Amino acid sequence: MLSIIKSAIQKSISYSEYRTLVSKLISEGKSTGKEQSADLLHYSELNEVRMNRLEKTLKMDSEVLEKLQNLKAKQTWLVISEGWCGDAAQILPIIKLMAESSENINLKIVLRDENDDLMAQFLTNGARSIPKLIVLDENLEVINHWGPRPEAAKNLILDYKAKHGIVDEPAKIALQKWYLEDKGISTMKEIVGIIHE
Structure with a gap:
């Protein structure tokens, strides 16, 4: 496991590099990942708008901020993502905001399709669901992991799937609405809960 993590960290990029990469690919009519399609490009474009909005509007929860600032040991937060992923677009700006709130957190991002072993x-x-946050200690040992979405959002999708048999466009719209109303609070609280375990 340690060699897999070390290899992923060597290939990792910063949040700003991730944003630049996704934007560059969109300008070329592409998305991140091995698979390319009009749908994935469309989702990438939507997600860029979402991330731009979140970067401007997200506010740190004061309780979460205090816990992050009291973090004693250094941690690496390694996130597995892709530009077309709707959950990643909602969650990555929150993780970035949290990481920036503590001098002890080093945020790194890797693309799922380039890191099969990880x-x-x-x-x-059994699914390759993203985003996935892996919290690592100073020795790159796994402290904990979280993702792909907060508990309430996960339940919203599970309930919808149980009722309708599929996750279709109305389900995705309901999920995005949930994220909008939650303002990142559930994600912040769940993540801060796992970094201290």
Whole structure:
């Protein structure tokens, strides 16, 4: 596991590099990842708008901020993501804001499709669901991991799928509405809860 993590960190990029990469690919009519399609490009474009908005409007929860500022040991937060992922677009700006709130957090991002070995270690019910946050200590040992979405958002999708049999466009719209109303608070509180365990 340690060699997989070290390899991923060597290939990782910063948040600003991730944003630049996604924007550059969109300008070329592409998305991140091995698969390319009009849908994935469309989702990437939507997500860029979402991330721009979130970067301007997100506010740090004061309780979460205090816990982050009291973090004693250095941590690396390694996030597995892709530009077309709607959950990643909602969650990455929150993770960035949290990481910036503590001098002890170093945020790194890797693309899922370029890191199969890493993704295989952090599946969600057997699926390669993203985003996935892996919290590492100073020795790059896994403290904990979180993702792909907050509990309430996860339940919203599970309930919808149980009722309708699929996750379609109305489900995705309902999920984005939930994120909008939650303002990142659930994500912040869940993440801060796992970094101290």
